Amino acid sequence: MSEGLLHRVWQLKKMTSTWLIIVLAMALITLFNQPAMAQPARWDLKVLFLPLGPPQTDARGAGPTWLASYGDTYFPGEMANLTFQLVNVDCSQRIYTPFVKEFRRAWESDVSPVFERARILKEAGFIENYSVQDTNIEIYGDRKIADWRLEINGYCSGRAIYVESATVWFAWKGIGRAVESTARIERSLEALKPLDYILKNDINSSITIFTTKLMIPPSVDPSQLDTQPTVTIRMRYPSGFSYEYDYSPLGGPEGLEIWGLRGAAYGQFRLSPYRTFSLYIRDYEGVIALPGAEVVISAYVYPFKMSLSADGEGAVEVRRLPDAYVYEVRVNYTVPLLGQELTVLIGSYDAYRLALAGELRTELYTLRISPVDRSGHAIEGALVRIMPAALGLGVPEFAVENATRGGYAAFYLVPTGNYTFMVEWRGVTVFRGYRYVGTHPTYGFASPSFSISTGVDNLVLMALDKAGNSVGAVFTIKGPSAETSFYQIEAADGVLRLPQMPIADYTVSAANYSKIFNVRVEVTATVRPGGEVRLSLPIYGVVLRALSMDGKPLSGTLVKLHSISATTDTSGRALFAGVPTGTYQVEVVFENITVHRGLVEVRDNVFEDLECSVYDAHVRFLSADGDPVIVHWSLSSPGRLLEGLGAEIMLELLPEQEYRLTAKLVQDGREGLILDKNVLAFQLRDAVFTLPLGKLALRVLWDDGTPFEGHVSALGDSRRVVGGVVELGTLPFGTYNVSVI
Structure with missing residues (x-):
């Protein structure tokens, strides 16, 4: 695709998006500018219930009837065909221009039904008034013929309404609109026309009949069997908007002479007190069905009894059980555990409680x-x-x-x-x-x-030396069964955990074999699970504590026993577990220097301090006069150098070896070596080194013994002689030139 074409496509997309945003914005503005509309008043409709269904077409002119009672037709738990009639009786305006109808030479018997219907509509309020005049009257026996003039005033003129659907439900307690049925009507009903009714006895354009199927719940409360249906009618008003309103069927025969249909029977809804329902027979938890279970329902007083067998899903169908009695209900079932039939439930119920439960939970x-x-x-x-x-x-x-x-x-x-x-x-x-x-x-x-x-607990075996230290072992366990016996189980840490063992007597053995010492030891005991079982082997714990010659612990020091090694802890201790009886060579290595060699005899647990050739150094430097001398000192050995400035040295934990000790005197910014000596560590314990230097003092006299007063020059410095005495300070031993001035 060329670059120009791509550019035009992009521009088109951009313009399309812009127009879409504009259209949406205008739609929102229009929506929010619409005035709020209240729901209009409920439409004037009459709803009638036909208990026996649609009118009978073969009624041969029989008029409508109102049934104060009728036989058992509707039952809880069964499907009901409910038939209703709707009549549009809207009277939104009245016509006050008189309507006149003349009947020429008409027999009275022919026009009297017309006049009667006018009377009925007046009483019903569909017309305000009417009058009848007869002229040119002729009498023939019991018959009358005349010219008749009928005038009607203030008659209703209503609007048509489009009925979309009707939903039937009952306000039964705990049920309500959870059970409902909707019929599609989709028909326009003209308002009842008084003139057509009076003159033609015709209201067909104002009525409609519909039938809907509704499954009546089996658990309708007995006190609500006479609850009347609610019909929710959805209508499209002349405004074009649809609304829903609830209607109740008429409760009496008033108005039947107007909107009652030929061959139709009207009345109120009534449920018969006989229930049809399914009962599921299950176990106590309501989970397992009991197919083939026998359910026997017997009335306590009235000689009524029924026996039912559960189907493959454990259900029985109870048909039209009377509400009037209380029943003993028994469930018999062949129990698989025993292979014989038992009565697994006996209970007392009425029909409503059985239907409400929907199941029987057995024992x-x-x-x-x-x-x-x-x-x-x-x-x-x-x-x-x-x-x-x-x-x-x-x-x-x-x-x-x-x-x-x-x-x-x-x-x-x-x-x-x-x-x-x-x-x-x-x-x-x-x-x-x-x-x-x-x-x-x-x-x-x-x-x-x-x-x-149960008698089950954990069996925990611990192989220990005589000091209580864990040692590796091989365990053998002989229990009360093959499943509780184990052989040659190795435990490197000396602990064997056998979870959930039956509580009984077990013969256990723990064997320790040391390749280092080439010794095998074993212990056998009878034990029971529960708690820790300690098996003490005839081997010992050896704890060796490495101490300096000043009694300080040597931490991090390598201690060798026989051919095994351990490092000391912060307290200087090294632990050797599982050591057999014997005498063993011991060596302590501190800072790569062997500071101890000896023997340890093991006959029992051993705790022994090892004095190691490690010392604390405390060295003082003095002049020949016994005064402290500040020097620059150094102490060195292979791989180690320590140095400092001061009149003394304080060092800890020096292993025994030869050190080179030097001291340099610092005077006038110059250092002079005054000590260079090879020493051993033990020689530095509380050591005093007298350095070859001392105080230089001169007594200057005249020949006659009189003290000289003047100055003495030495080492480039001039000192005043007072009373014949002058001090030149502490100086290294040597020969010095002195001038007396």
Whole structure:
């Protein structure tokens, strides 16, 4: 596509988007500028209920009738065909121009129905007044012929209404519009025309009849059987907008002579007190259906009884059960656990309560048995057995078993009664007891889901030396069953954890073999699960503490025992676990220097301090006069150099070796070496080095012994002689030139 064409396409898209935004904006402005419209008044419609359905076409001229009562037609729980008639009786305006109708030479019997319909409409308010005049009267026996003049004033003139649909529902308690049925009408109804009715007895253009199917809920409250339907009619008003209004059917025969149809029967809705409903027969939890169950319903007083068999989904269909009685309901079922039929429910109900429930939950329970160990943890895979021997049902003793999955073992459709429960784990019975399932006559109801605390606990074996230190071991366990016996299990850390073991006597052995010492030791004991079992082997713990010659712990120091090594902790201790009896060479290495060699004898647990050739250094530098001398000192050894400035040295933890110690005197910005000596670490403990220097003092006299007064010059410095005495300071030993001035 060329660049120019692409540009034009882009411009077109941009213009399209701009116009779309403008159109949307104008639509919103128009919407928000519309005035608020209130819902108009409800349309004047008459709604009638036809209990027997649409008018009979073969009624042969029979007029409409109002049924004060009728036979059983509508039943809770059954489908109902509901027929209604709608009449548009709108009278939005009246015509006051007199309407005149003349009848020439008409028999009175022919025109009297017309006059009667005028009277009816006046009484009903559709016309305000009318008058009848007869002239040129002739009498023939009991018959009259004349010219008749009928004048009608103030008659209604209404509007047509388009009916879209009608929704039928009942205000039954707890049901309401949850159950409803809608019929599509889609018809325009002219308003009732008084002149057509009076003159032609015709209102067909103003009425419509519809029938809709509604499934009556089986659980309608008995006090609401006479609740009348509500008809919600959706109409399109002359304005073009559609609205919905609720209507109730007429409650009496008033107006039937106007809008009643030939052959039609009108009346009020009534439900008959006989219920049809489905009952689902299930277990106690309402989960498992009981196909083939027999349901027997018997009235307590009236000789009424029905027996029903549940279908494949566990349901029975109860048809038209009278509301008037209270019934005993029994459910009989062949229980798979026993292989024989039992009565699994006896209850007292009325028809309404049965229909409302929709199900019968029997006394067949799902047992969920959760075996747990002594710590409350579920035992997955345990075998649970139940034995219904205590039911007293005449069946031979047998057991039903199931393994736990997801923490419990499930047994389905278990009837009420006493049961023996057993739990087997790892081939050992760890529980045996009794429990009543269902509602006990004395103790009440016990939950069918429960836990069983079994004789199961953790077996924790710890191989230790005589000092309580864990040592690696190989364990052998002989339990009460093959599933509880284990052989040659290695535990490098000396701890073997066997979870969830049946509580019983176990013979266990722990063996420790040391390749280093070439010694094998073993211990055997009888133990039971629960808590930690400590197995003490005939080997020992050796704790060696490395200390300097000043009693300070040597942390991070390598200690060798036999051919194994350990590093000391902050307290100078090195631990050796699992050492057999014997005498062993010990060596301590501090800063890569062997500071201790010796022997350790092991006959029991050992705790021994090792004095190591490591010293604290405290060195003082003095002049020949005993005064402290500040020097620049250094202390060096292979791979190590320490230095400083001062009259003393204080150092900690110097391993025994030869060091070179030097001291330099700093005077007039110059350093002079005054000490250079090789020493051992132990020689630096509280050591004093007297340096070759001292105070230089001169006494200057005249030949006659008189003290000289003047100056002395030495080392480029001039000092005043007072009383024949002058001090030149502390100087290294040597020969100096002195001038007396």
